[in-house]
Amino acid sequence: MSPDRGSSLTVLRFCSLYLQPEYNDFRSILETLLLLGGSTLPTTDKEAIDAVLEVLRMEREKVKVMEAEENEDRDEMGDDISASATDQDEDMVDEAGPMDNVDNALKILVHNATEEFGFAPRDVYNGVFRLSQTREDHATALENFDCAELREITKTFNVQLGLVSGHSHRVVVVFPYPPEHLDFDGWGIDFKSIQIREKMMESMRLQEDEPLWELYGYFRRVSDGSTLAGWVFEAIVHRMFSGGWRSDSEPMPQPIRMFSVGSVPLFSIDSSSSTPDTMLFFEPLRTGARAATRVDLSARQLSGVTLADDKFYIPTATNNPLFDSFTIDSDPSSRTVVISIFQITISTAHGGSAKGYLPIRRIMRHVRGLLEEKKSKAKVEVVYFLVCPDDKSEHEWQMPVGWEKSTTVDDHRGKAFCIRVPVSGL
């Protein structure tokens, strides 16, 4: 038996998407439309197919913007090709290739369904074959879903490992995770998809501080809710940074410089790093407010991003692995503009993906453009902030591979600081 024949006998592949009853019809409709479409995808009368084509249109647009950015990186750096964004890239969509190929289009649709509805196969296949209806079902589930219901779901699951609410399976997912302190595996709860999480985070940011802190405290106490605690903490921090520091009883937390080791730095602080740093000309967290501003970092223009220091930017790109928000501050005396990158976490160690450097360089390029318009020669710097609860004394931030790449024109490297938010009163 030849080795080839042997391998074909010993490996079997069972195709899930392709085994769905709707697959053949859907594929042939999609194929016809893509063939007709050429460079511009056509519109049809069928709502479901139109929704699908809209997803493909948007993805095509996103890829164009990404390619334009990477080309600019290349143009500005000669032969130093921008590899950082793709070094560790395992994203299906980036491997998909031309979108007019029906197989690639299907990959994009599956990827989109996972971003909208999560990774439960039933939802994903419904999200491909019946996108409009699946969106409606999830929108209905989310319509009246609030923090109280989220807490109730977690409580029920913590007590009896069951989900009670009729809508809960559209909002949350449970998954096993390895033991942290115990001898056995546990179950965790998280929002089902990136987009569902975004919607819930948006609604959390509109809540008052007190119920959010209470929710955070509850999720921290129950083991199933530790992932949710991270999201609530992020919502609290975003409120704090945009609304300004309000506490009379606690002094405003100050940034502490993190030590760095290695050419791709591992930033860290420990219990001895308690002295606030005075290197910064601005307060990343301050008593004054900054207007919370959503920015689509995959859009052609970052039109909402200005040089004003009264904005707190929260990207709408929902899957940014390196940072959660950013601000821009200017110092006329040193002719410096600083882009502050915030990563918010309740874990003691944080990593990230090289894909995160590309949007940072986009912001830098945009800021440079704004400065050129003003005939300013100010230099643009990036500073990284790890924002975490003060209940642990050691924190690490491992910068992803690609730190030293694509830095000739827009150097995304910078110092790192840690801001410990007081939670000990909980």
Next chain:
Amino acid sequence: MLTRLISAGQVVLLCGTNYIRLFYQDRVYVRLAQFGIEDLPERKGIPYCPIWALIDVDYHDRGPPLSHTSNVWPIQVSSPNPVRWKSWVKQRRGAELGMPLWNTGELMAGYVFSLLSLSAVDPGHVTR
């Protein structure tokens, strides 16, 4: 799991909401689910030789109708809620396995496996 066991020549019982299907020697035998999974064929000369029973039915709080005499080796898929499986898991000292979420590759292409990994299957059950 069904494909995997059939590929390994095993006798398998697939328990659905309405029908129970027995996969035995290249044939499929069907009976209504209401008749349960008793009275299954036994292997001659071997008093205890259970049949794989893949159970994918929501029995709510009751759990699947497995009695002491059910000559099956159950594999039940369920939510983590113990009321759905504790009736038989404790009695038969079953293992509880938490399945991770699917990833994009699996959603596209399903499960990829090697037949070589089937060595764990009991060779006494191979029917061909």
